[in-house]
Amino acid sequence: MKTALLGAGSRYWLLDARVPTALLAHPEGPSEADGLSRVDIRIEDGRIAAVVPTGHGGEDGIDLRGGQVWPGFVDAHTHLDKGHIWPRSRNADGTFAGAINAVMADRTKAWSPEDVAARADFSLRCAYAHGTVAIRTHLDTYMPHGAGTWRVFRKLREDWAGRINLQMSSICPLDRFKGDDGAALADMVAESGGVLGMVTRHSGGIHDDLPEGFQEELDHFFSLAEARNLDLDLHVDESGESGARALREIALTALKRGFKGRIQAGHCCSLSIQPEDFAKETIARVAEAGIDIVVLPMCNMYLQDRVPNRTPRWRGVTLVHEMRAAGIRVSVASDNTRDPFYAYGDLDMAEVFREATRILHLDHPFGDWHGAAAASPAEAMQVERQHGRIRVGATADLVLFSARFMTELLSRPQSDRVVLRAGKVLEATAPDWRELDAIVGL
Ligand SMILES: [Zn+2]
Numbered sequence: 001m002k003t004a005l006l007g008a009g010s011r012y013w014l015l016d017a018r019v020p021t022a023l024l025a026h027p028e029g030p031s032e033a034d035g036l037s038r039v040d041i042r043i044e045d046g047r048i049a050a051v052v053p054t055g056h057g058g059e060d061g062i063d064l065r066g067g068q069v070w071p072g073f074v075d076a077h078t079h080l081d082k083g084h085i086w087p088r089s090r091n092a093d094g095t096f097a098g099a100i101n102a103v104m105a106d107r108t109k110a111w112s113p114e115d116v117a118a119r120a121d122f123s124l125r126c127a128y129a130h131g132t133v134a135i136r137t138h139l140d141t142y143m144p145h146g147a148g149t150w151r152v153f154r155k156l157r158e159d160w161a162g163r164i165n166l167q168m169s170s171i172c173p174l175d176r177f178k179g180d181d182g183a184a185l186a187d188m189v190a191e192s193g194g195v196l197g198m199v200t201r202h203s204g205g206i207h208d209d210l211p212e213g214f215q216e217e218l219d220h221f222f223s224l225a226e227a228r229n230l231d232l233d234l235h236v237d238e239s240g241e242s243g244a245r246a247l248r249e250i251a252l253t254a255l256k257r258g259f260k261g262r263i264q265a266g267h268c269c270s271l272s273i274q275p276e277d278f279a280k281e282t283i284a285r286v287a288e289a290g291i292d293i294v295v296l297p298m299c300n301m302y303l304q305d306r307v308p309n310r311t312p313r314w315r316g317v318t319l320v321h322e323m324r325a326a327g328i329r330v331s332v333a334s335d336n337t338r339d340p341f342y343a344y345g346d347l348d349m350a351e352v353f354r355e356a357t358r359i360l361h362l363d364h365p366f367g368d369w370h371g372a373a374a375a376s377p378a379e380a381m382q383v384e385r386q387h388g389r390i391r392v393g394a395t396a397d398l399v400l401f402s403a404r405f406m407t408e409l410l411s412r413p414q415s416d417r418v419v420l421r422a423g424k425v426l427e428a429t430a431p432d433w434r435e436l437d438a439i440v441g442l
Pocket of ligand 1: 077078079138235266335336
């Protein structure tokens, strides 16, 4: 398939493709099992010129023999500033507290602009090679030195424009938004074209009972965003503690204030251990407030319910099926890669979707869950006009698999996938880890 694509020129048909129906901008006809549609796709001069039912395309073209085609992936929640520090800053016991301590020490000791830029660029090259077209990263933002990280990422966003559509969001504990520092932080995010983000705990605290003064601080945080027309991206209730109930308060606050911006909430782990009635009520308010949810299944399963010498009992993930049933947009995303919050990962959304399917039971039926790796995050990030679905007129950024059915797609790592960017085969490969040896002190 790759050889044929390399010789395809600038105008050609991809014949007999299977595309998840949820990833077609204009689905035609009924789906097969597993929510797949059979189509022919016309590429002309880097763009998608036509999508027609299989058999209606041209005579000549590249025969995919039923292989799947997905649009470029969209990864709506990552931490590129932390990525790949594992070799020099391990998580001693694999817990959430262990992660916070290890990252704080590493940040103080080693986060020069050169260090952050080298690791983030490495991460972007991984994502690019795997077929990702848009990424939102959170950036640890503690004023005044957080400004240095944002400078690095404004440059990276520029350098990567046209290859990866990069968005940035702040992250720091909610109490950091008090006073002049909070206003300075929000100003910097606004001037950088970023998203205002925080985590629903206090500095030094964990996700449990809402900290004292939470509501007042939350209102202040919203007011900082409203004054600057900023969207929000929040790390919410990332624990299995029943006191961690910030999600409901965020939804109620957005409704009370009539907040006009977009809100994405990540994690929301503790919702799944709350009493049924409370969870139901919270989900109803989240739906009413139009909050988008992003679930990080690999990281959640790694960090949650981890106790030394005890087998985990809980998967750590939030109530995604109940949320979808309530009409809430749900995305899956990478979260951390090779840092103390998650020792593994390569920003490969095919892996994220595979693991998400297994951890969250997104299968039988798959329904429109395929959308969680591209269409839904593109909408949450407001890049759905360019990315997230196969659409006539859009740039031909596609990921081609030999796998025909979901059981084939999810059984192998799909290392032989072919990524097309603007209709041309992308020759990029994930970089060699050794490139980072000097940076991470090996
Ligand atoms: Zn995160």
